[in-house]
Amino acid sequence: MQKINGEIKDEVPQKIILKTELPGPNARKIIGDDEKFLATTTKSLPAVAKRAKGVFVEDVDDNVFIDFAAGISVNNMGHIHPYITKKVEEQLWKLWHFAGTDYYYKEQVDAGRAIEEITPGNFSKKVFFTNSGTESNEAAIKVAKINKGKQGFIAFIGGFHGRSQGALSFTASKAIQRKGLFPTMPGVEHVPFPNPYRNVFNIDGYENPEELTELTLDFIEKYTFKMYAPPENLAAIMVEPIQGEGGYIVPPQGFHKKLKKLAEDNDMLLIMDEVQSGFGRTGKYFASEHFGVVPDIISLAKAIANGIPMGATVFRADIDFPEKGLHSNTFGGNPLASVACVATIEAMKKENAVENAAKRGKHMESRLNELKDKYDAIGDVRGKGLMLAIDFVKDRKTKEPATKLRDRIELESYKEGVLLLSTGESAIRVIPPLIITDEQVDMGIEAMERAIKKSL
Template identity: 30%
Template sequence: MDKIESIAEATFTLEHFRRQPPRVLDSNAWLERQSQRESSARSYPRRIPLALVEAHGLYVRDSQGQFFMDCLGGAGTLALGHNHSVAVAAMRQTLDSGLPLHTLDLTTPVKEAFVDELFDCLPPAFASQARVQFCGPTGADAIEAALKLAKIATGRKGVFTFSGGYHGMTHGALSLMGNLGPKNLPGSLMADVQVLPYPYDYRCPFGLGGEAGIDAGLSHIEQLLSDPESGVLPPAALVVEVIQGEGGVIPAPARWLQGLRRLTREHGVVLVIDEVQTGFARTGDLFAFEHAGIEPDVLVLSKALGGGLPLSVIVYREALDQWKPGAHAGTFRGNQMAMAAGTATLRYLRQEGLAAHARAMGQRLMAHLSELQGQYRCIGQVRGRGLMVGVEIVAPPTLGKKAPAADGALAKAIQQQCLREGVILELGGRHGAVVRFLPPLIIQPAEIDVLVEKFQRALSSAVQVESRSA
């Protein structure tokens, strides 16, 4: 058995796999059938052409019997990894109980327990005057609900958002997106959306960086909100990610977030914080906004919320609760299995101190990657927080430029070499040049070390191939 398996057995992971996988259809045949029957909008199979047949914890096995370290994990959905016993037991108990599995927004004991656990996760001051709205089972639908709520509560219609942002693919959420590709479609997007510069220090939009860049960004927003000649009407909401995920794992500085909180409060703007990917211990605290010592007006949650199953909510200040019955609805907002798995997962996260564990494992991962940065000129920056880490891949520096150009082609080659090494990673950021790490929060120190060893081999192979073809 290879090194991964011996380490994983020590952490009770790969011992759960069947020793003799069942005979299955060749993965190439599966992928060919998928390409023939699924839409051209499919995305992940184009970059990660795998047919998966079994999964436990950090690891998945494909139809050829190869093991992979899954550092995509449903784009951050699987906080405890695949098929964790806590989540599986909660789902089985719900199935065996005879409780209804689908209840719209009618309450049940499962739902009551879930809301209790969710509110216990929130900062006490926020939870004490919060309301929760169950949404359709995606983060995008929760964003739509947040926009509706803010517009109804304020009587305004505009929205401020940020370059590099990602909030989903529905009509309103897509209008907030930074990436121009998906927005370049026939027909109009939601009107009255103002896209603002995000504090991306490595490529500062103001060409300043550091504290000066933070000051410039806040000054720009303040001018838009206070100048009667700014040409921009006061918005209903400002929607922001504390750490941009799809945008390239870019953490916002605490002082900038504190400035946003001050400005939105002063100007009556609803501060919507999108924690769909960062929520529930991913960044080393239960919520990423806690790093800055602020609280939102509306908190958008999904992904890890349902313990691996589809679920989304918004949690918001009671003073905003001015919408009418039925103002936001959805058939599958009563997903009892997701609530049961979510309750068990959230409880486990807190009981086992996985926020602190994610913080420590993230520090270990970033330390290893920073060492590689000193060895490989193509690594422009290593950044992130907790177990949400990005490596920006760059071309050789150009004289006179503050930051080298992003190298999406090399990043893609690294991703493909990682697959050959048995590691599943995703890309993001400008030009797809950021290699993103989203391993489950239960990952162990020895597994971090193996992960980086494999990443280094993939990186070295990709760089060598590029050098030969140059």
């Protein structure tokens, strides 16, 4: 049962139902009003949600879609998860807000403990709660600057870390994100990311992963450190273990371990931005675990409270801010968000969501590879667990991105009842809630295939 305006309704049907042309009349009206009142952002599809349950979203015209986007990897435990919803509802009648950075309440401590326990590293950690991934990275930047007493950073081409003027200085996945916004925070030097499929070194990184790793690290040591950014100026390296907005790029297996060593050898911290890749998405709690690396600082957000806005910066306790007043905020660790965060982690453990992501991810990946075998326009299928993407190309040899085709397939998939979201120049991410079943995976893939056929 679900409640809408106090009225008990049957749950959203757990299948694709298409009743109207898309977008339908009610959706078109809301889209018109949205354009009138709301700022221009990154809108991708004309999908207008009314309510959702599990892996399905019902729109304002009563069409039902299977959700292969999970609100950009946020609703990892599915929509309106009964246990998480119950816990948040109970908290609604107890305490909404109490400025948790200035005063105290148990809910925030419980959330800090729960995060401390699941994040990598057998050492004491401290958690600073934020309201978004961007804010988590802002805190990470400050922790690194204060701890190292240095102001510079290394970041990666293709990386995405947020859009505030500090975080934006690290973001480099699309030029539009920075257009007209110069200058951002100075001192962030970008280097190539070891993208096995398309890289600046023009090698096949799937065939030669070690060479790709070496070329990337050599670039940092021989050019970045020697020619324009001496390590004496650099506080930290910020990196996504798997690039998200850059196109779901998985670096070679050995890369992150060597990167961490490079950081240590040069008195720098390693910040891993797990905002998109964290919380079970890749079939492990954190993507860094796939690479056997424990970062000094981890940035989190998105799935941490299954949709209640929340983020966290998690760091070694010994690099905590040395004085009161250096950093704080108002809403971070808000009681509702804290309760949602603890309930999300409890639900993930109880329902083996991380293992499910690994298993369903294997099934999803093999179904996507079947599509690749059938359609030459798919150049690459990549990812880990349920953090997967398919890349569309004009030509498999040249790997020239087929951006328009990709966009058409995203739209046609919506018209076939699958919600998707593009990433990078020519890829579509496939990131359903982690609680999905194999049958639901198949349902979505079949609809996607119909969309691909229509779009070619």
